[in-house]
Amino acid sequence: MIQIRDKLKAAQDRQKSYADKRRKPFKFKIGDKVMLKVSPWKGVLRCGKKGKLSPRYIGQFKIIKCVSSVSYKIKLLEELSEIHDVFYILNLKKCLAEESLAMPHHDVQIDEKLRFIEKHLSIKDR
Template sequence: MLRACAIQFRGDWDEKLPFMEFAYNNSYQLSIRMSLLFALYGKQCRTPLYWDEVGEHRLEVSEDVERTKKYVGLIRERLKVARDQQKSYADNRRKDLQLEVGDWVFLKLSPWKGVMRFGKRGKLSPRYIGPYEILERMGPVAYRLTLPSDLSRLHDVFHVSMLRKYISDPSHVLEEQPVDLEDDLTYVEQPVQILD
């Protein structure tokens, strides 16, 4: 919220930050189907902007209230534009992956910083290992894989986001490196050859 406010109001963003916070807390959240303040307190924020709605005495509209209305409206519009942009970007990248029992998939690695996993570390470490065969569909987005014995310590059920479908190609040669995992799932690096 701070970054968005600083970008949208370059010169005087610090003066408009309370308005940004107010607009965000009072804006309708699609996920919970109400504003954050209504979810927390059971009613809208009681300000001169909302006194008409809760039946209290109407205050004489001052310059501050008019300015607040203007900024809150502007900020709500900009928040909606930003939310719509993020949603369209996420929707463009989203794809439904339908897998069947017997299909072969690659398994995505979750790298740990500074830890050697599956024989590689750093920029050149593989993002996916495998391919492995799907044994069973556990739910709408979970699959059980046949893992080799050296990966027996890993749980064999994975979310679909961790999988990539393998399209068979005879020219693919994938050598599986033997991996000795420690109890904490780290890998001890062994030199292949001493050159000098």
């Protein structure tokens, strides 16, 4: 019984060491620029692109306040005012790109659940 417990403990420690090597610390400071993750919605075109090419993150938002160790308050634009401004840490990604490379917000329409809204286009007679 003791040998089984020791073997299980050794296996758990080994798996923990493998997982810890790949684990990244998620810490943001006030004033950091972050990008917001938007949820894919099956069958919806996002920004005119389908599948793998559609954007997963939008914007460059500034962190205003650290609400808890795993949630942050960010400054949203007026177009996204109906969305709550406190987000879980895994829905944020540190923005390392220049501001000129950020995706414009006016091209993206998002509902209150952070899903893209599909816009149908009509082709007029040439």
